[in-house]
Amino acid sequence: MYRKIETLPTPIEKFKLPFEGQLAEDNRWVIMANLIPWSEFEDEYAKQFTTEMGAPAKSFRIAIGSLIIKERLGLSDRETVEQIRENPYLQYFIGLNSYSNEAPFEASMLVHFRQRIDIELVNRMNRSMVNNNQDKISEEETEKKLLALKREKKKDEDKNQGKLKLDATCVPADIKYPTDLGLLNQAREQTEEIIDILYEELDENENKKPRTYRNTARKEYLNVAKKRRPSKKQKRKAIKKQLQYLKRNLGHIDRLIAVGAKLEWLSSQKHKILLVVNEVYRQQSFMYENSLTRVDDRIVSLTQPHVRPIVRGKAGSSVEFGAKLSASCYEGYVFLDRISWDNFNESGDLKSQVEAFKAATGYYPESVHVDQIYRTKDNRKWCKERGIRISGPPLGRPPTNVSKETKKQAQLDERDRNCIEGKFGEAKRRYSLDRMMSKLSNTSETAIAITFLVMNLSALLRRIIMTFFCIYFRKYYVFPIFRFG
Incomplete structure (x- = not known):
């Protein structure tokens, strides 16, 4: 109620x-x-x-x-x-x-x-908060346009205004770094616990407890896991053994169910893990039999099966495990436009992000500042038709002689794009996007959206405080004669 x-x-x-x-x-x-x-x-x-x-x-x-x-x-x-x-x-x-x-x-x-x-409610609240409070901070009371927030009442919709910055990043989840061998070992241990739970509820006199060889399986796992640099052959052999142990345990669970055990005896968490373990066994068996290193919708965590590997290709960490998000930044505020647990090409979000900018401001941006992955032929053509300049060099062979104006413009574009990079850094160092502690997919998405709302709320707070100080110093220090009479 x-x-x-x-x-x-x-x-x-x-x-x-x-x-x-x-x-x-x-x-x-x-x-x-x-x-x-x-x-x-x-x-x-x-x-x-x-x-x-x-x-x-x-x-x-x-x-x-x-x-x-x-x-x-x-x-x-x-x-x-x-x-x-x-x-x-x-x-x-x-x-x-x-x-x-x-x-x-x-x-x-x-x-x-x-x-x-949900995430949609937080995103709408974020945009509404920024739009409602921009007009409260007067642009005329600040110098050098430090707080350029007030919009004019009448704007020419045909004229593009403002700068839009776009980028994408990954929010790592709080999971152990996954390996095929380690994931199979965790799955085997979970099936052993499930076997113990189901057997305890059965009549021990009529049924003999299945043998799981858990001590032997644990030793064989540690023989490879403790090595500093195990060879590819050693890892493959260990994976094969863990797959065999896991297959035997899953068969024992099916036989216990056949003789009277019920899945209702398991907690909801254990029941969910059993379903995840079956899918892990299927994926790992497929990769082992076909000598592959990837599979669609690959599970990397038993407790958070929604987490996916996100290939970034950066020096610090080539692969991260979490949610990938696409964001836009303008006038010092950052907005969450898309979030997905599967990897995606962020260049496909440029059109929708520009249209969202127009819906919020009433006009298209004068320029869009993005990295190389956004500068596709389709995006360039779409922006050109709407009079939007997209940052970066043009397509084709670079010219032999580059004018000073072109070099200066390229430098200014990169400086403007640093704004959204700084926002991502703030979200990961100051707030919680460096490691998402929420365990469910929907609660994690809400927590990520709350982070962007709090960042914009902090930005509004800073600008209000700066407006107060600018008014104060302008009144008492720029014109001291009025203060002392």
Whole structure:
């Protein structure tokens, strides 16, 4: 059951504290609470609760606000709840009317929040937040256009304006680096545990426990895994043995089911792992029999079977295991345009990203700054028809004499493209995109989208603070005669 409450920001003078005084207006959490459109998406969130029975669900502001706090401060789920319980500003941020020394919810509720708030809702909230607050920061009150956020009322739609930066990156998942031998060993150990569970529920007097040779299989695995540089022949031989042990265990499970064992005796997690193990055995057997090193939809983790290897071709790590995302950046804000657990060619997203830019601003960009993979013939032709200049050298043989203007333009384009590279660096070093700790595919996607929302929220906060300092110094230091009379 969902009970709708008032989600407008509570005036800080009405927020009740157990001691004298009131919250400061210039606190960062008070400012950020006024930047987020809480009530705009509450009805969509409330549609998930169709029944009128049960305890009232937590409000949308509590749900999304707690996720923002977790990402903004880089905390775990338990620590997030503790920080909210101890800090009145965080309680004001999530919409409480007064300070309470009790935790507003259990730490496990953050998992349900990530499941209920999907990635599409977060992305729309991100764009709405940026669009609603750009006009609040005046361009006339700053010097050298440090905070160029205010749009003109009347814009010529035929004239292209602005710069759009596009790029893609990978968000590594929190899994052990996968190897074929290690994955088969984990699968074998899981089947041994499943055999133990099924056999314990059967009548031990009528059925003999299957032999799994687990100690021998473990020793044979360690003989190769402990070697510093095992040869290709040694690894292939070890993989063959683990496949044989795994095949025997899967056969034992089928026979136990045939004599009366039930899959209902397994927990939902073990049942899911059993299905994953069967698919791992099929993929590894296919690769071993055909001497291949790749297969479609390859599983690299038993607990997170949705994770796929993403080939990047970079010096630091040629292959990463996680979700690949495509993002766009303009006016200092970054937006998540596409996310997939399978590898994809990001050049196919250029048209949709440019159209999304036009839908948000009302005009096409003057230039699109991308790396080489985006500069296909189709994309160049499409941009040329719309008067969009795409960065990078033209197709064909490079000219012998390059003018200084061309070289300077190329340097400026690369400097502009560094903006989105810096955003990815900020997301991975300052926030949680360096290693995604969420285990489910949908919760991981929501956590990634929350990261981009928090980055834009932080950018808005910085610009508001910089606007205040620019106004202050302009008033008291540029014209000191008015200050001293």
